Amino acid sequence: MSGRRVALKAIDWLAFAERVPSNQRVMFNALKTRTDAISAKLASLPETPPAIDWSYYRSAVAKAGLVDEFEKKFKALQIPEPVDTQTSKINAQEVEANKSALDFVEKSKVRVVEYEKELEKFKNMIPFDQMTIEDLNEAFPETKLDKVKYPYWPHKPIANL
Amino acid sequence: MLSRLQAISVKVTDPFVSLSLVQASRSLQTSSQRLAPVPPLPDHGGKVRHGLIPEELFEFLYPKTGVTGPYMLGTGLIVYLLSKELYVINHETIYAICIGTIIVYGVKKYGATVAAFIDSINEEKVAKAQAAKDSHISFLTEAIENEKKEQWRVEGRGMLFDAKRNNVAMLLETNYRERQHMVTNEVKRRLDYQIALQHLNRRLQQEHMINWVEKNVISSITPQQEKESIAKCIADLKVLAKTTQAKAAA
Numbered sequence: 001m002s003g004r005r006v007a008l009k010a011i012d013w014l015a016f017a018e019r020v021p022s023n024q025r026v027m028f029n030a031l032k033t034r035t036d037a038i039s040a041k042l043a044s045l046p047e048t049p050p051a052i053d054w055s056y057y058r059s060a061v062a063k064a065g066l067v068d069e070f071e072k073k074f075k076a077l078q079i080p081e082p083v084d085t086q087t088s089k090i091n092a093q094e095v096e097a098n099k100s101a102l103d104f105v106e107k108s109k110v111r112v113v114e115y116e117k118e119l120e121k122f123k124n125m126i127p128f129d130q131m132t133i134e135d136l137n138e139a140f141p142e143t144k145l146d147k148v149k150y151p152y153w154p155h156k157p158i159a160n161l
Numbered sequence: 162m163l164s165r166l167q168a169i170s171v172k173v174t175d176p177f178v179s180l181s182l183v184q185a186s187r188s189l190q191t192s193s194q195r196l197a198p199v200p201p202l203p204d205h206g207g208k209v210r211h212g213l214i215p216e217e218l219f220e221f222l223y224p225k226t227g228v229t230g231p232y233m234l235g236t237g238l239i240v241y242l243l244s245k246e247l248y249v250i251n252h253e254t255i256y257a258i259c260i261g262t263i264i265v266y267g268v269k270k271y272g273a274t275v276a277a278f279i280d281s282i283n284e285e286k287v288a289k290a291q292a293a294k295d296s297h298i299s300f301l302t303e304a305i306e307n308e309k310k311e312q313w314r315v316e317g318r319g320m321l322f323d324a325k326r327n328n329v330a331m332l333l334e335t336n337y338r339e340r341q342h343m344v345t346n347e348v349k350r351r352l353d354y355q356i357a358l359q360h361l362n363r364r365l366q367q368e369h370m371i372n373w374v375e376k377n378v379i380s381s382i383t384p385q386q387e388k389e390s391i392a393k394c395i396a397d398l399k400v401l402a403k404t405t406q407a408k409a410a411a
Contacts, residue, residue, distance in 0.1 A: 008330060009323045016324070019317030035324060038331045045338045049345035057352045062359050067352065074348055082336040086329045094322040101315045108308045115308070119301045122294060128287045130201045 213265065 013032065020028045052074070058067045125139055137144040145155035154161065208216040222230040242248040
């Protein structure tokens, strides 16, 4: 009969929305609407039901003891709190998500290192007007002409000119 | 050593081409070890005097012989060659002079534009390569930024689970309240039903009693009493009719 006060964590939906990437926006919107519906439903229900006026019923109902019996049983009734089956699943999901997130961050960092290395190489490259062909071949290996495979000028298939 | 020789040979064999040539200031880097990036091409070709003779000769002879040195050298050489008939003047000399003049004139007049044109062709190639390089650099920087952004995004994953847990908690609370309300409502309904039942019983009893009383009263009216009451009613009616007639006439 006593109401439970659940500690609801306040969620900053704006900050949350910022972090959602564009390809998951639909799911985010669905989640938000669901949450809003649930919280609206919760807000519409008063915390405790209105009390029953036992004295009125005692005077009105002629059957002896009926009201008393009802009152006794009613007061003794314990409404079981609904069992929480999902929180453990959610926690498990969270652990998994954390793991995969760390994984992703690791990979992302590796990628960033790669990109930065390439960026360094490009930034430190000598400008084109000071390069020789050898320098060009060093910097961009794909420009190297294969003089062994194509011994005659232009050292590449004519279709590639 | 070999590269030095090549450098010197480059210097000496280019008296006729005056513009856009690789001057001796740029040594050929043919060794496999590169020491430094090759310096850029100079903007202008080496200076020449009279379109033919590189300025370096004049510079070289200036300390010893002054300004007129190279001219004296040139004149002397030519006179010697001619007088000793080491160089024989024939028709080809005339050709050489004419063609030489034309070449020098042509190069002096149009050399710059042609060089600019050729340079522009080269510039295009370099610009294309540069554009490709720039776009690649910008792509890389963007990619790095995107990765950082995605990392930041990932940090917000806790909020999703908070939202989910909140939802679950709200649902549970809603359910609990609904149950409470349901219990109260049901009990109320039962009690109200009892009361309504009582009311109904009472009403039925009352009606039944009334009907029974009426029936008894009606059956207890004897025919004698009925006749008397009817006669009385008629008499009353007559009196009433008289009074209303009097009223209407008045």
